[in-house]
Amino acid sequence: MPLLRIEGVAKSFGNFRAVDQLSLDIRAGEFFALLGPSGCGKTTLLRMLAGFETADEGRILLGGSDIAQVLPHERPVNMMFQNYALFPHLSVRDNIAFGLRRAGMARRDIATRVAEMVALVKLEGLEKRKPDQLSGGQRQRVALARSLARRPQVLLLDEPLAALDKKLRESTQGELMELQRRLGMTFIIVTHDQEEAMTMAGRIGVMDAGRLVQVATPRNLYEAPASRWIAEFVGDINLFNGQIAARENGRLTVSTAEAGALAVSELWPPVTKEMVSVGIRPEKVKLSRRAPASDAGASQTINRLEGVVTDVNYLGGVTSYRVKLETGAVVRSSMANTARLDVDAYLAGQRVVAWFTADDCLVLEQ
Amino acid sequence: MSARRIFARPARFAAIAPYLWMVLFFLVPFGFVLKISLSQTAIAQPPYTPVFDFTEGRAALAAAFAQLSFDNFRLLLQDNLYILSYLRSLVVAVTSTVVLLLIGYPIAYGMARLPQRWQGVAMMLVIVPFWTSFLIRIYAWINILQHDGLLNQILLALHIVSAPVVWLSTDSAMYLGIVYSYLPFMILPLYATLSKMDASLLEAAGDLGASPLQAFWLVTFPLSLPGVGAGALLCFIPIVGEFVIPDLLAGSNSLMIGQTLWLEFFTNKDWPVASAAAVALLLLLVPPLVLYDRLQRRQLAGGR
Numbered sequence: 001m002p003l004l005r006i007e008g009v010a011k012s013f014g015n016f017r018a019v020d021q022l023s024l025d026i027r028a029g030e031f032f033a034l035l036g037p038s039g040c041g042k043t044t045l046l047r048m049l050a051g052f053e054t055a056d057e058g059r060i061l062l063g064g065s066d067i068a069q070v071l072p073h074e075r076p077v078n079m080m081f082q083n084y085a086l087f088p089h090l091s092v093r094d095n096i097a098f099g100l101r102r103a104g105m106a107r108r109d110i111a112t113r114v115a116e117m118v119a120l121v122k123l124e125g126l127e128k129r130k131p132d133q134l135s136g137g138q139r140q141r142v143a144l145a146r147s148l149a150r151r152p153q154v155l156l157l158d159e160p161l162a163a164l165d166k167k168l169r170e171s172t173q174g175e176l177m178e179l180q181r182r183l184g185m186t187f188i189i190v191t192h193d194q195e196e197a198m199t200m201a202g203r204i205g206v207m208d209a210g211r212l213v214q215v216a217t218p219r220n221l222y223e224a225p226a227s228r229w230i231a232e233f234v235g236d237i238n239l240f241n242g243q244i245a246a247r248e249n250g251r252l253t254v255s256t257a258e259a260g261a262l263a264v265s266e267l268w269p270p271v272t273k274e275m276v277s278v279g280i281r282p283e284k285v286k287l288s289r290r291a292p293a294s295d296a297g298a299s300q301t302i303n304r305l306e307g308v309v310t311d312v313n314y315l316g317g318v319t320s321y322r323v324k325l326e327t328g329a330v331v332r333s334s335m336a337n338t339a340r341l342d343v344d345a346y347l348a349g350q351r352v353v354a355w356f357t358a359d360d361c362l363v364l365e366q
Numbered sequence: 367m368s369a370r371r372i373f374a375r376p377a378r379f380a381a382i383a384p385y386l387w388m389v390l391f392f393l394v395p396f397g398f399v400l401k402i403s404l405s406q407t408a409i410a411q412p413p414y415t416p417v418f419d420f421t422e423g424r425a426a427l428a429a430a431f432a433q434l435s436f437d438n439f440r441l442l443l444q445d446n447l448y449i450l451s452y453l454r455s456l457v458v459a460v461t462s463t464v465v466l467l468l469i470g471y472p473i474a475y476g477m478a479r480l481p482q483r484w485q486g487v488a489m490m491l492v493i494v495p496f497w498t499s500f501l502i503r504i505y506a507w508i509n510i511l512q513h514d515g516l517l518n519q520i521l522l523a524l525h526i527v528s529a530p531v532v533w534l535s536t537d538s539a540m541y542l543g544i545v546y547s548y549l550p551f552m553i554l555p556l557y558a559t560l561s562k563m564d565a566s567l568l569e570a571a572g573d574l575g576a577s578p579l580q581a582f583w584l585v586t587f588p589l590s591l592p593g594v595g596a597g598a599l600l601c602f603i604p605i606v607g608e609f610v611i612p613d614l615l616a617g618s619n620s621l622m623i624g625q626t627l628w629l630e631f632f633t634n635k636d637w638p639v640a641s642a643a644a645v646a647l648l649l650l651l652v653p654p655l656v657l658y659d660r661l662q663r664r665q666l667a668g669g670r
Contacts, residue, residue, distance in 0.1 A: 081566050087584075
């Protein structure tokens with residue numbers, strides 16, 4: 001039995017169907033991310049878990065019992081708000097103690113728990129400050145401590161790091177993961193930032209137009225996206241539309257207008273339609289001056305596309321290239337800068353061969 | 367700094383404009399009143415001595431100055447008519463302000479929680495009475511409250527009372543008039559603070575285990591205190607000096623300080639005592655203003 005079971009939940013606002021027949025199981029101790037573009041219903045789903053919205057249809061089971069009728073203030077679930085929603089008239093200490101006082105905890109126990117929480121989020125010495133006397137990062141910690149103080153069964157985090165700058169966001173991601181592991185608590189985070197979801201979550205649920213379109217580990221989401229939409233939403237991808245021309249022992253030949261015939265390894269479950277898209281992630285496209293020979297021994301089929309480099313973007317860790325094929329199509333490639341000095345770097349205008357293996361290709365229904 | 371340079375810089379002029387206004391329309395008239403309050407009444411034109419005459423030379427001016435005394439202020443303390451008027455004004459103002467808060471807060475709260483498009487309509491409804499002259503509205507109340515007025519007619523028709531009730535010239539009528547007239551001044555600042563309150567704070571309170579009632583007392587109310595202070599002050603201060611409403615609606619057995627002032631000034635023609643009473647009233651209103659300012663400063667420094 002999962003800790004949290006969402007069964008056929010739907011929610012409409014007027015004519016807009018924010019969440020549409022959504023089912024999902026979340027295990028105890030899991031770090032789960034809901035990822036999707038804005039307006040996809042992920043925040044509405046989170047707010048239904050917190051009890052701020054009621055589902056029109058379906059059930060939400062927590063530890064086996066339906067919580068649909070349980071009011072927010074009676075749920076063993078806490079939420080960390082996107083704007084933190086700290087009480088501006090209360091000190092850090094009183095903000096953290098707020099939920100404990102409502103729970104009727106003894107005064108001495110509250111003091112102990114608050115001290116514990118303050119230490120957990122490293123806010124020692126700031127207990128008497130008011131929220132407007134804190135930096136953005138410190139406010140974020142207070143919000144976290146406040147939502148953790150009641151030791152909820154599930155902690156909901158609504159875009160918790162959106163307001164922080166990049167460096168702080170990265171270090172806070174690590175701290176959140178560490179905290180979740182240490183407390184063994186179940187975290188459900190809502191985010192539109194795929195890197196954030198991939199860094200922190202054990203499993204990611206991708207939402208689009210109120211529906212859950214794929215639930216997978218970060219690797220599977222990226223390397224085996226369930227649809228063309230997900231492949232484009234998560235990360236960068238080159239896509240070539242075409243038709244399946246041949247099919248033999250797990251190897252497809254797709255004839256495309258833009259890149260000719262491409263050899264592709266078939267994924268499970270096999271595609272059923274004839275019209276497909278072949279997808280290849282830019283970092284799996286290598287460039288070379290001469291075409292590499294197929295390694296017949298490893299039975300690695302290699303696709304080769306000849307073209308001219310049009311753009312070179314040096315990004316530090318990687319360099320991304322755009323290669324224009326004779327058909328006019330563009331293939332993007334990104335290659336790691338593994339050496340500080342690269343005398344062999346490709347230049348714009350240079351003729352190259354862009355190549356990738358059949359195993360690195362994704363075949364997606366259009 | 368020369369006047370020309372001040373006017374050459376519009377921004378600088380804008381910065382001193384309020385001070386200029388205060389000096390011209392408050393400080394200078396207040397100086398006149400203060401001077402008259404230190405003079406003695408006289409059957410003359412103007413009805414007090416001494417009169418400063420700046421053409422008579424320095425010696426005459428010094429002699430006139432020497433005639434000024436605090437006798438009128440002593441009189442205010444000796445004759446309990448004044449002290450009783452002040453006390454009544456304070457009691458009426460405090461009572462009215464409390465009643466206004468009790469009525470105005472729920473209205474402002476309800477307005478702030480209306481859907482956005484209805485909030486403007488509600489705001490209009492609060493302001494609309496201002497389109498009719500204040501005096502006419504008070505006379506309308508006299509009409510409603512008088513012996514054969516609307517209120518008594520309804521009460522008789524419904525057999526709630528068997529004989530007309532005396533409403534006019536009672537404290538109830540006066541409180542009704544005050545609360546009715548000042549309600550918008552209480553509602554508007556309260557509405558301003560309540561409507562800009564972050565709704566997620568209440569959700570956070572609910573999430574952390576506060577019932578809706580607890581969330582109101584622990585979050586909404588404390589955060590609306592600046593509005594409560596502004597509304598209370600905006601009502602309290604003018605009510606202390608209120609003259610028209612008590613004069614038209616209340617009985618004549620106890621007077622508010624505004625009425626006493628009027629009597630001294632127009633009936634007794636005792637300008638100096640009336641001025642002294644006015645100065646004393648102003649001094650009495652300084653402490654609540656300072657207190658409010660201090661509270662607001664602390665709130666600004668403390669957290670927002």
